[in-house]
Amino acid sequence: xxxxxxxxxxxxxxxxxxxxxxxxxxxxxxxxxxxxxxxxxxxxxxxxxxxxxxxxxxxxxxxxxxxxxxxxxxxxxxxxxxxxxxxxxxxxxxxxxxxxxxxxxxxxxxxxxxxxxxxxxxxxxxxxxxxxxxxxxxxxxxxxxxxxxxxxxxxxxxxxxxxxxxxxxxxxxxxxxxxxxxxxxxxxxxxxxxxxxxxxxxxxxxxxxxxxxxxxxxxxxxxxxxxxxxxxxxxxxxxxxxxxxxxxxxxxxxxxxxxxxxxxxxxxxxxxxxxxxxxxxxxxxxxxxxxxxxxxxxxxxxxxxxxxxxxx
Amino acid sequence: xxxxxxxxxxxxxxxxxxxxxxxxxxxxxxxxxxxxxxxxxxxxxxxxxxxxxxxxxxxxxxxxxxxxxxxxxxxxxxxxxxxxxxxxxxxxxxxxxxxxxxxxxxxxxxxxxxxxxxxxxxxxxxxxxxxxxxxxxxxxxxxxxxxxxxxxxxxxxxxxxxxxxxxxxxxxxxxxxxxxxxxxxxxxxxxxxxxxxxxxxxxxxxxxxxxxxxxxxxxxxxxxxxxxxxxxxxxxxxxxxxxxxxxxxxxxxxxxxxxxxxxxxxxxxxxxxxxxxxxxxxxxxxxxxxxxxxxxxxxxxxxxxxxxxxxxxxxxxxxxxxxxxx
Numbered sequence: 001x002x003x004x005x006x007x008x009x010x011x012x013x014x015x016x017x018x019x020x021x022x023x024x025x026x027x028x029x030x031x032x033x034x035x036x037x038x039x040x041x042x043x044x045x046x047x048x049x050x051x052x053x054x055x056x057x058x059x060x061x062x063x064x065x066x067x068x069x070x071x072x073x074x075x076x077x078x079x080x081x082x083x084x085x086x087x088x089x090x091x092x093x094x095x096x097x098x099x100x101x102x103x104x105x106x107x108x109x110x111x112x113x114x115x116x117x118x119x120x121x122x123x124x125x126x127x128x129x130x131x132x133x134x135x136x137x138x139x140x141x142x143x144x145x146x147x148x149x150x151x152x153x154x155x156x157x158x159x160x161x162x163x164x165x166x167x168x169x170x171x172x173x174x175x176x177x178x179x180x181x182x183x184x185x186x187x188x189x190x191x192x193x194x195x196x197x198x199x200x201x202x203x204x205x206x207x208x209x210x211x212x213x214x215x216x217x218x219x220x221x222x223x224x225x226x227x228x229x230x231x232x233x234x235x236x237x238x239x240x241x242x243x244x245x246x247x248x249x250x251x252x253x254x255x256x257x258x259x260x261x262x263x264x265x266x267x268x269x270x271x272x273x274x275x276x277x278x279x280x281x282x283x284x285x286x287x288x289x290x291x292x293x294x295x296x297x298x299x300x301x302x303x304x305x306x307x308x309x310x311x312x
Numbered sequence: 313x314x315x316x317x318x319x320x321x322x323x324x325x326x327x328x329x330x331x332x333x334x335x336x337x338x339x340x341x342x343x344x345x346x347x348x349x350x351x352x353x354x355x356x357x358x359x360x361x362x363x364x365x366x367x368x369x370x371x372x373x374x375x376x377x378x379x380x381x382x383x384x385x386x387x388x389x390x391x392x393x394x395x396x397x398x399x400x401x402x403x404x405x406x407x408x409x410x411x412x413x414x415x416x417x418x419x420x421x422x423x424x425x426x427x428x429x430x431x432x433x434x435x436x437x438x439x440x441x442x443x444x445x446x447x448x449x450x451x452x453x454x455x456x457x458x459x460x461x462x463x464x465x466x467x468x469x470x471x472x473x474x475x476x477x478x479x480x481x482x483x484x485x486x487x488x489x490x491x492x493x494x495x496x497x498x499x500x501x502x503x504x505x506x507x508x509x510x511x512x513x514x515x516x517x518x519x520x521x522x523x524x525x526x527x528x529x530x531x532x533x534x535x536x537x538x539x540x541x542x543x544x545x546x547x548x549x550x551x552x553x554x555x556x557x558x559x560x561x562x563x564x565x566x567x568x569x570x571x572x573x574x575x576x577x578x579x580x581x582x583x584x585x586x587x588x589x590x591x592x593x594x595x596x597x598x599x600x601x602x603x604x605x606x607x608x609x610x611x612x613x614x615x616x617x618x619x620x621x622x623x624x625x626x627x628x629x630x631x632x633x634x635x636x637x638x
Contacts, residue, residue, distance in 0.1 A: 290467070
């Protein structure tokens, strides 16, 4: 049933998964290091936080917006965890709740700025990015602190050989699919993204749709931040810096266009996996990280050109 | 007949009203600027001496020049995220190619502006001919340029800038007036004249306001957009050469923040993302507001974290004021 749901909307999802499979099979044939289970688990660990935050970003891109504040929300999450968590499970629980509340608050503020104050999403989330980044740096100016083992260990551990980050990724993914495909909110989201004016005339409360989407994105960014915290085991106020643009890249490579209203999280996951796998491959091939910037740029542009050619 | 003339009068009144609103919108940023200067004056009287104000203006000149290029792009409903990487690339190239030889300043500067123009050309072609969204196209360009400058300098930029260029970047004419401000003023004047008094300027406004209608009235819309991106590329390159003169050597971090700050300066200056409205005068104010704000916060001993928070709040605050009015 899930497969049917996945394939229902867009054929470009099939293409992107074919690309993913090719990118997976070819290096597996060539490189014995690549096809080790240890490396696969590595890729999953690397891809998980990017994949999760990109799912949230998809909600916003579907609305023809973008959220630049996700990275600083992730940084703030790691900083809060490293500052507030102790071995006692109660503090872990309350810290996670606090982080989620903070993320929802940021998302809510973004949504209100975009819908009620009518700021362009770029400016609203740019301002919010600076604000949250400032707060994170205020709490912890330098990377440091310590995340207790009974949080970090669980987040980075395995459950029956499956990395926990991958499980969290799948859970967020399934939740997003259900929201987007099976709920009224999902339908409203696609309608608003497709044509705001039509959606409004059809009686949809587009402000509420936007506010919900930004809030969901903020919450998901916190989940990504928690996974990242588990990996780095400390607080780093700048760890999320590259995530806003990387997550947007994942969404676009995954086939959700900036024009909004089309695409979905199915492609986004593949987009995030492609980005993580490519950087893993280039690292294994001992390619200078300098080239990786160029490769990343060229991949994004190739993907977008291919999509735009198909639609013509 | 009577109703027609009446309508004419009403339209004129509407037009006057719209003009007034636009004027307020464009000058609003200058009220913010005055307010900031006044606050600085109260908190720290030495900060409003002419010498210090000139110094802050000198600091703002690179952002101001980048912002003017960004204004052209945003007026055509675009966005240029590659300005920061472009600036860094040019700064590193300038330092790395001149290597302290005074006779190389002019050829290298011209070559660098050419590189900037080429970057803008590629951006413009991607946006118009490949029909890529400006955000995606210039995001890719940013990534590629970052790779290019890292490769060029191998991760550690070198180079030395001769005195002539150092004077333009950091010196003061007669020991008083910073030379970099002259460069900025020249760019402002040029951009103002182009936008206000040339056919191309009119095309920028009409293309930004309604691309379809402009196309149908015979404007080569693609060419206008391409030129806008080329202007942005050249402006970033010019700022890069200027900053090379100021710093005196290559720097990997010199362009950090320029992409988003230049966009913020443009939007604070009253140019809108929907295109076709605004101009360089507001952008100049926006660049000054951002620079003076940072300078004020530095003077107050507020750490980087506090500066970021204040920057975020002020960008959101100023832009909300406009957005509500629309």
